[in-house]
Amino acid sequence: MQQDTKVKRVAVRAIDIGHSNTKYTLGRKDSGNGNAIKTAMFTSIAPRVAKTQTINTTGAQRSSASIIGVGDADYWVGPGAASQAGGSEPRFVNDDYCLSPKYHALMLGALNEMAQEEGAGHELMIEQLVLGLPLTTYVRHADALRSRMTGEHRIGRAGESTLRQVTIKDVSVLVQPHGALMNLGTSRFAALSGLNLVVDAGGGTLDWFMTRGTEPNWAKSGAHAKGMLHCGLAVADGIKKSWRNQFEVMDTIDLALRTNAESFTVSGHDYPLAAHRADVEAVLAESVNSLLESTGDLDGVSRILFVGGGARLFHDYMKRAFPRLQRVMTIDSDPVFANLLGFHIAGEYQLRRAVAAR
Incomplete structure (x- = not known):
């Protein structure tokens, strides 16, 4: 069959890669709610493909998991990558995550899903294309990430012919919680008056972003390198330390924590979360105390918006810890995709400005 050589063009896309999930936009689609931004995600795991493994690469690229080559290594990436995982798939949290081959494989996997x-x-x-980074790494790595993602990207197995190419004309990088604020501002601009605090409870970090109106206060914004993954690790370490390298088990614990379940089930055994609440609370307290060291007293804040996969867990903890602030605390209506939606909206604004300036 002759390969389609036509170039398909799209205006704006956004990607938000976390330690737990890789989220991306697929453009605006006509739906019952109007011209809404379509989003999707897959788990942020990228199992290595063995060099000796023989695979019908063309067919693999059309399945729910794609083979993505980075350097001389191949990775399974996409919604079905979990089915290709080995016995141990640890999720490492470090400051250079966005420079790692795994991160780049996840990025290319998201681009492939868009294509x-x-x-x-x-x-x-x-x-x-709009990307996001935690506040812990934004200053150090934003320029490098922007440069790395601008231009042409081949998608295919390492050392073999390119199956598909994705070309990106312009890239911008935002701090992750800024996206949530931009998303909020498009629907309720009046809500951005006064002091606003976004608390972004991600997998690897807790980020916070303070603004007065729409103007960022960088001195009172920051991040702590412990998030939902560390809450799950606190539970796993109290039962069986080897669970921390088994992403299926960690996802089960994570879901139980995020939904405030009484227990979770592994290998047919029920484990009550109550026995591990103190360990989880210790992680929450450490992260929130780091936030308060940066922001100071929160009595003057008009709105505290919780986003991210751990939004409810951190929201409920802060409500208990600071009952006087309950009236200004709210969970975003779509906390998992709040940052990503804001990235896409920012990209549309940037593109309109660029077109107007031509």
Whole structure:
């Protein structure tokens, strides 16, 4: 069959890669709620493909998991990557995560999903891509990430011919919780008056972003390198330390924590969370205390918005710890995708400005 050599072009896309999930936008789609931004995600794991493994690469790229080459290594990436995982798939949390081959494989995997959504057989061109980084690494790594992602990207197995190319004309990088604030501002701009605090409870970090109106207060914004993964690790370490390297078990614990379940089940055994609440609370307290060291007293804040996969867990903890602030605390209506939606909105704004300036 002759390969489709046409270039498919799209205006704006956004990607938010965390230690738990990789989230991405697929453009605006006509739906019952109007021209809404379509989002999707897959688990942030990237099992290595053995060099000796023989695979029908073309077929693999069309399945729910794609083979992504980075350097001389291949990775399974995408919604079905979990089915290709080995016995141990640890999730490491470190400051150089966004520079790692695994992170780049996840990024290319998200781009590949976008290309497949558009039916781009040979090449997808993106006018504006918006990415996010935690406040812990933004200053050090934003420029490098922007440079790395601008331009052409081949998708295919290492050392073999390119199956698909994605070209990105312009890239911008935002601090992750800024996206949530931009998303909020599009629907309720009046809510951005006064002091606003976004608390972003991610997998690897707790980020906080303070603004007065729409103007960031960088001195009172920051991050602590412990998030939902560490809450789950606190539970796992109290039962069986080897669980920390088994992502299926960690995802089970994570879901129980995020939904405030009484227990979780592993290998047919029920484990009450009450026995591990003190260990989880210690992680929450450490992260929130770090936030307070940066922000100071929160009595003057008009709104505290919780986003991220751990939004409810951190929201409930802070409500108990600071009952006087309950009236200004709220969980975003779509906490998992709040940052990502804001990234996409920011990209649309940036592209409109660029077009107007031409």
